[in-house]
Amino acid sequence: MVKCVSMSQSSLDDDELFGEAAAEMREDVETHLAKARDALPEGKAVWDVEADNTLGVLNGLKSALAADEVDTHLRDAKKWYTIGERADAFEDASDLQAEIEEIESVLDDLQAVSEHVAELTGTIPELRSKLDDLHADDDE
Template identity: 60%
Template sequence: MSQATLGDDEELFGEAANEMREDVESSLEDAWDALPAADEIWETDADNVLGVLNGLKTALDVGDAEDHLRDAKKWFTMGQRADAFEDADDLEAEIETLEEAIGDIADAGEQVGDLTSTIPALRGTLEDAGSVDDADADEE
């Protein structure tokens, strides 16, 4: 192999490494953009608790963030194994932060989902208890 070919290979590898980093950064940005906005989970127009919970459950959907995170991790892993990144600590830290954010949002969504199914049953129980109390008061 000639010196020119080796030089070209290094240049191509450098370009590929830069593109790989850009792919990771782009996927991370897309993942952050896919997460719900803070106002979406904070503000509501609902008239009752169940409406609030249903709206919150909908707002806590991470959308395509998990897919974008997977793409970022895929290209990051490929770049690391190829030793293509000179310094990838920032990418690794952002991937971990994003994973935690997605996990927190998913956990909150599960908790809200539990409440969404519990509140109507609780309301029914309390209404039934109220009708028993009303009946007892009528008998006295």
């Protein structure tokens, strides 16, 4: 009979430990999601860019769109979320999944816009040079 109590106690301890681990995993996911959200640029940062010329605006926008830290925190959140989901550790994780998807969507948009801005940053000086050359020919 002592053995049954011991096994029962061990089982209770395991359940309690699993519950604590699940709570810690959820907290880790929430912490990384909060850090990812905080690392996202403010809307004002990508809208209000000050510069003397187009290239300056594009470079300022490129800097405002940088999201490396967001990507790192989102990856960590997804890692802990996946582990928790596979272990069936979360009672209800729909809120976590929704937030992951929301941040992932914004990050995808940031990266797409950043690629466009980088492309423009590379082509605008070349275009300017061609236009200057063309107009210089007209002046001669």
